[in-house]
Amino acid sequence: MPMIVQIENNVTDLIDVEIEAAIESAATMTISSFDFAAELERMCLIPKLSILLTGSEEIRRLNQQFRRINEVTDVLSFSALPMVEGRLAGPVQVWDLEVIGNSKFLNLGDIVICPEQAASQASEHNHSLPEEMLFLLVHGILHLLGYDHEDGFAAERMFILQEEMMRKLDFSRFRSGFVSIIGRPNVGKSTLLNRLIGTKVSIISPKPQTTQKMIRGVYTDNEAQIIFLDTPGVHQPTSRLGQYMLQAAEQAFMESDLICLMIEAGFKPFIDRIERNILDKAVEMNKPVIIVINKTDTAKKENLLPLIALYNQEYGFTSFIPISAKYGDGVSLLIQEIKQKLPISQPYYDESDYTDQTERMLAAELIREALFNRLYEELPYGIAVMIEEYNEIFDSAGDRTRITISAAVFTEKESHKRIILGKGGNMIKNIGIKARQELELMADCPVDLYLFVKVRADWRNKPHHLQELDFDSKQFS
Numbered sequence: 001m002p003m004i005v006q007i008e009n010n011v012t013d014l015i016d017v018e019i020e021a022a023i024e025s026a027a028t029m030t031i032s033s034f035d036f037a038a039e040l041e042r043m044c045l046i047p048k049l050s051i052l053l054t055g056s057e058e059i060r061r062l063n064q065q066f067r068r069i070n071e072v073t074d075v076l077s078f079s080a081l082p083m084v085e086g087r088l089a090g091p092v093q094v095w096d097l098e099v100i101g102n103s104k105f106l107n108l109g110d111i112v113i114c115p116e117q118a119a120s121q122a123s124e125h126n127h128s129l130p131e132e133m134l135f136l137l138v139h140g141i142l143h144l145l146g147y148d149h150e151d152g153f154a155a156e157r158m159f160i161l162q163e164e165m166m167r168k169l170d171f172s173r174f175r176s177g178f179v180s181i182i183g184r185p186n187v188g189k190s191t192l193l194n195r196l197i198g199t200k201v202s203i204i205s206p207k208p209q210t211t212q213k214m215i216r217g218v219y220t221d222n223e224a225q226i227i228f229l230d231t232p233g234v235h236q237p238t239s240r241l242g243q244y245m246l247q248a249a250e251q252a253f254m255e256s257d258l259i260c261l262m263i264e265a266g267f268k269p270f271i272d273r274i275e276r277n278i279l280d281k282a283v284e285m286n287k288p289v290i291i292v293i294n295k296t297d298t299a300k301k302e303n304l305l306p307l308i309a310l311y312n313q314e315y316g317f318t319s320f321i322p323i324s325a326k327y328g329d330g331v332s333l334l335i336q337e338i339k340q341k342l343p344i345s346q347p348y349y350d351e352s353d354y355t356d357q358t359e360r361m362l363a364a365e366l367i368r369e370a371l372f373n374r375l376y377e378e379l380p381y382g383i384a385v386m387i388e389e390y391n392e393i394f395d396s397a398g399d400r401t402r403i404t405i406s407a408a409v410f411t412e413k414e415s416h417k418r419i420i421l422g423k424g425g426n427m428i429k430n431i432g433i434k435a436r437q438e439l440e441l442m443a444d445c446p447v448d449l450y451l452f453v454k455v456r457a458d459w460r461n462k463p464h465h466l467q468e469l470d471f472d473s474k475q476f477s
Helices: 017-032 035-042 056-067 115-124 129-144 152-168 189-197 240-255 273-284 301-315 331-341 359-378 414-421 423-443 463-468
Strands: 004-009 045-053 075-079 097-100 103-113 175-182 215-220 224-230 258-264 289-294 320-322 383-394 400-411 447-455
Touching: 004 017, 017 035, 017 045, 017 129, 017 152, 035 045, 045 129, 056 075, 056 115, 075 129, 103 129, 115 129, 129 152, 175 189, 175 240, 189 215, 189 224, 189 331, 224 331, 240 273, 258 273, 258 331, 289 301, 289 331, 301 320, 320 331, 359 383, 359 400, 359 414, 359 423, 400 414, 400 423, 414 423, 414 447, 423 447
Parallel strands: 004 045, 045 103, 175 224, 175 258, 258 289, 289 320, 400 447
Antiparallel strands: 075 103, 097 103, 215 224, 383 400
């Protein structure tokens, strides 16, 4: 399709003729991909687009003049036509046309891009200036054609189309990275992870310090892959196991591209030592932070504002997402906020993967969850589960028909063993029934489960017992 793209370049030190040519080609290709372009061709109209490449102060002035926002921005769009999501919202008027000889030109509007801002964003997201310029161009053209991202559904349509356009230009904006969910014990980290992934990958109980190891949960859609790291609650360790748990949280912190600090909506407007240590380390390591305010379903909304104001005043954070991990409120907004802060990258995992936990590892965790939930107040912290046998049976078609699991439940004292067994073995029997139900949901086949309670005195402080239970004490020594 014939098209006129006029580029006025006021920043030749950043944008050379090669980038200008790429911008012109990308603009033509992007607009030509819409049915709207074919409609103009049938009407014998040649679309014309004006692009201004300018400095920070000029785009700030334009932003203030037309949007009443006195800030430098990356791209502005000024449409000359009434457009709604790629379609003309009304007939083309005579005054919209420019006639030169036998040709009729239809002015689509103007796009203003700030290459200085583009260069900064390219550096931040670890890709090239030409890639960022083309992304901003596509973003600007979509606004020009009536797309917007003011509400969730419109934003989703715009961002999906934006990614499709970038793929056509051989530039993917797919984002991928590691996100640590960090906070004090029992703040709801595992509940949030399971909600984000859409299936149980981390066990939950009302008892603090339920999570003992770092667990990865993988969220993938057509825009991004987010590897969530669910960490043990940050606490003062009193055993070698506690030290391992704290070091697992620190390792997750080091691996992360982004920190989600989880606090409760019911917290008083006060930053305690645990949260302050996490935030100070994030600032020191230059890691972006989202403050995730959980349990909004049980807190008064007016309590949130003083909490947000305090974190903003002390640390200058602007990303606050109130959620209810239990009911899912605010979780989709959290995912969108995370996506914006992740680097441009190819996915680390296959799109069908949702955790790095094997079935055998998940089985041990589900049994431990049943122990926690059944015993709760009576249960001591000195308890662990080890899968001793995990035997699968398959039919002639290769479908799994049954699993037999033998698991050892370790505790530190004979008195604790008696609590777990219960009178006449009823307690361990009920625990086994609940665990088996969860295991069958996970495995999608019948499960035979055998539990054996064993005493391992002071196992939480003995490296060989920790290693036996897959707490790699050498790695965290």
